[in-house]
Amino acid sequence: MVNMIKRAERNAPDSTAKYVYCVIPCPTERKSFGSLGFDAGEVYTLDYKDLAPVVSDVTYRDYAANEEEVVVHRNVVEQIMLEHSVIPVAFGMAFKTRKLLQIAMSAGYLAMQKAQQLVDGKVELGVKVFLPKDQLEMESARREECSSDFLQHLLAVSKDWKKLKLFSDRLVLNAAFLVDKSEVDEFSLQVGVLTEKYDMLKVQYSGPWPAYNFVDIHILGGKRRGFR
């Protein structure tokens, strides 16, 4: 594998690359999603067995995780999500050649097939419950009760969930839920009911997102670009 990568890298031009936004089930023929990509590049599918990485041709460079660049990546994925179940790919994955991308697809194929089954027909929804400025002294028992109440109601309408990091002292709950597309309305309804019940708290409900928190495929390691 390492030799294959080295050979493919040697033959790669310095300036161009294929930037991967996500992976979808392979359509019957090459599909174009329009000029939505970085540098207004065409976003289109390549094929690898029954999977299709969605890419655009870009100038090979480091992708800084700043707001504008992340928005480009996110907009493309959101557009594709309207029509397909997507396996999300981390921001900044650019491969110097199609051959290198194929090597990565080959290395991650089995994991991606499993992920495809997991995300098929589902989306990720995020819920954050946040203390307002004047409620910072909320007792920990009360916080726990509120968090449990949210989880109990929302788990009833989701397939899976992930507890996410409480990155602020003011966060009471930070969680991602994997929800069937057909149950998104019911989930939203439950969030609405809970938001009214806890009207002294701030609730952020976001999505639908690709299942970023439920798919974790690492293809090879280290800092080799495109293989993180």
Add this chain to the structure above:
Amino acid sequence: MFFIDDMLLRALGITLPGLDMIWTIEQIQKFAYKGLYDPEKIKNQIKETRLLYEFGELDRKEYEEKNSDLMNKLDMAMKIEEMNLNSKIDILG
């Protein structure tokens, strides 16, 4: 070339008040760096700042200023981590 430093003197049971003071200052500096330039802590602050903006507790200008400061701080923290400035090399293992 052979250096006699505070570590060697300490190993020999010799303490010099001047060197001890330097050692103490180094420890304080080390803790200060760790507190100020902990990448995880800064990433949390970046996420919290974004949330405060989304909840309307910060306006766009305040958010951009604070976010830019934190991004610079994170950049510095990553550099410090890469250069491993916070730890001495342990030659003796």
